[in-house]
Amino acid sequence: MRTPTITRAPARTFVAATGAGALLLSLAACGGADEAVPGVSEDTITIGTHQPLTGPAAAGYSSISAATSAYFDYVNANGGVHGRQIEYIVKDDAYNPANTQTVVRELVQQDDVFAVVNGLGTPTHSSVLDFLNQNEVPDLFVSSGSTAWNDPEEYPYTFGYNADYHVEGSALGQYAADEHAGKSVCVLGQDDDYGETFLEGVQIALGEDGVTTYETYETSNQDVTAQIGAMQSAGCEVVMLATVNGFTALAVGTAAQMGFMPTWMAASAGGDYPTLVEFLGEDVAAQVLQGFTSVNYLPFSPDGEWVELFTEINDEYNGSAAFDGNTVFGMGVGYAFVEALEAAGEDPTRESLVEALESGEVVGNGIVPLAYSAENHSGYDAVGITMVDGGVQDFVGSTYRLEGESVTAIEPEQLPLDGNGIPAAE
Template sequence: MHSSRHLRRPLVAVASLSLIGTLAACGGGSDSATASTPGVTDDSILVGTHMPLTGPAAAGYSTISPATKAYFDYVNDKGGVHGRKITYKVKDDGYNPANTQSVVRELVLKDKVFAVVNGLGTPTHTGVLDFLKTNKVPDLFVASGSRSWNQPEKYPTTFGFQADYTTEAKVQATYIKENLADKTVCFLGQDDDFGEDTLKGLTQVLGEDGVKERQSYVTSNTNVGPQIGKLKAAGCEVVSLATVPGFTALAVGTAARLQFKPQWISTSVGADYSTVAGALGEAAPLLEGFLSTNYLPSQFDDDNEWITLFKKINEDYNKGAPFTGNTVYGMTVGYLFVQALQQNGKELTRQSLIDTIEEGGLDGPGLMGLRFSKDDHSGYGGAQMAKITGTTQDYFGPVYATDDGETPVKEYTEGATTPPKDGIPTK
């Protein structure tokens, strides 16, 4: 236990033995700071999240929180973390920012959660940043690649998780520059930070003139025909997507009806094969040759020890749900949260866990390291290319590392980690 980093309140002298007995009976224990921490008891930790279990982003994304819970249940069955079992309270926000504010307030003020873990969505989560900051709630591993989560001075309790959209787009653009330099490159993205940050990464590498046509969509309108028509009219040969899975399928399907067949290339957000193929149904073969980036191991890589571990947990604790990239995503989040708790030690407060994460040391299944520090809350810092062939999505080429700034895209050579023997981090 690295006790030097934990906040402790001085012991207050009490005047009577009966009062001491009362405090002990109420679970006062040896660490009064832990005892007064919301959501934490001697044998439990309550955390929560907001997820689109319904609505325009539910396809695929609704399977993330069950995967995280499955990993927590696996850990709980083996004794939990420092004697505490994790309860994960998931509330549906329908990918609607107004709903998100309502359910997050319930989680914090009514349910008294210790932390919010993996709240999903750029437009949704943006609206609760100030609330979580004001209430000093750890806002961990946000399920979005927006650069907004990496503002440690403004939002000291918020941490990203996935490679940010700009980072992924810089890796994509590097591939385009090296392999598709003679093609007309265009862009279709969500009308928020998701789209803006992705476009920023593309133009950093390709230049402002390197992206000819730029179109956006809103999640409340599922007709993307006008946007796809403009991309076709502009002679686009490569189309970079900043789309959630349902809109990836809409874009590909609409383009096929318009006899428009560009080379698609997407961030990991909208590229999970199982999810998009499921949305396309019989039209799934349209995904042949679809390119994307990712920062977590491939669900199809049975030689990867993390995939072997997660498949076993999925079978035993997730009712045998389909194993997809979103399953890998959800279980990775669960692993990192458990790892942070292990490293924190038994004496747990909200601030002590934030301090622990800022010390670095978290790794997990990612293809490259996490960048967490006191000055960096951004998460994974790179990606690798992937291609759909038939019904698999295989990675190829080197793993690249970069950031959302001017750092050039460079090959990452340190290699990935392997899971501990029983799949539970010990420190």
């Protein structure tokens, strides 16, 4: 094809631009809403989230938002919050920060959400942190253990949820010091903030030189033989994992093949037994994961009353999807949000929602209360040690809280299940 020698391009540009403009306008007119508080109408509250429904992280985490939606459906079926139904818009960002920016703008500017709840991932959510706070959108219960969310001066609208990697690392470090005194401790971490922050946590408990070796892996390389070999030859007796579930399975499996059987201790992001069973298979998992130690802060005990309720909700509103740690997590987030919304008053505003959280009224349903205040926007500050025994993962009773630079053993204060598991207004 030859191109014309005379440019008539701008005319076309013009046509294209006006056409697109007209299209945009007509569409924008449909989605617009002119209420005083974005996302809050007479009988609905619209909130949104960004989740990896497709892409590399989908396998481990796509079930979270489904569980949260199911919990909201359950709340809605029981009359909603202050007479309003919760509408939960889940947008897929495929764990790609560039997509996150687009979908979160869509949520805020087009769907007019009241708040963003449980946006998942450190790299993804970091890319919208400034945007959400500049637009004064409540950014609740970020689904990541990064310590970046707790910065009330810089990011007054952002609240963490997960126990951060300092809390988890220090708890496992202290547990190792208490139960495996004198053993050599090594850490295998993901080569990003996750691994490094977790290592810092372990060092809070064990001291700067308490870790024998620190090995890292890249998510793009599905082979950890070299790292496992290095730890084996360094004589590691306790190996702590700051890994995602897939790499926990890979590390444990590789080590078993090499005849390396240390005590495994994993951060909660990579320590969910039902998920690991999916990766390893029932038989192998039962063998190599006996005594596998991890941490948790939510009531996931298989015979507990919360799990019983959540299983019922999962069966009724989530099509009996596979029940694992993500289900408990997703529903726990839903519970905490409903609690916050109840506390924000009959006619919630974005300000009253943030105030409700900072007042400390929102405690969640974890093994210790959430401790939000005007100065503290981090999530759970304590975790309980869990262990796999005979194919069942449960708390062993040891619970550790990180305050400043010191780790202390505490007693868990699990919130009992009250009534139908929907927080009631005070």
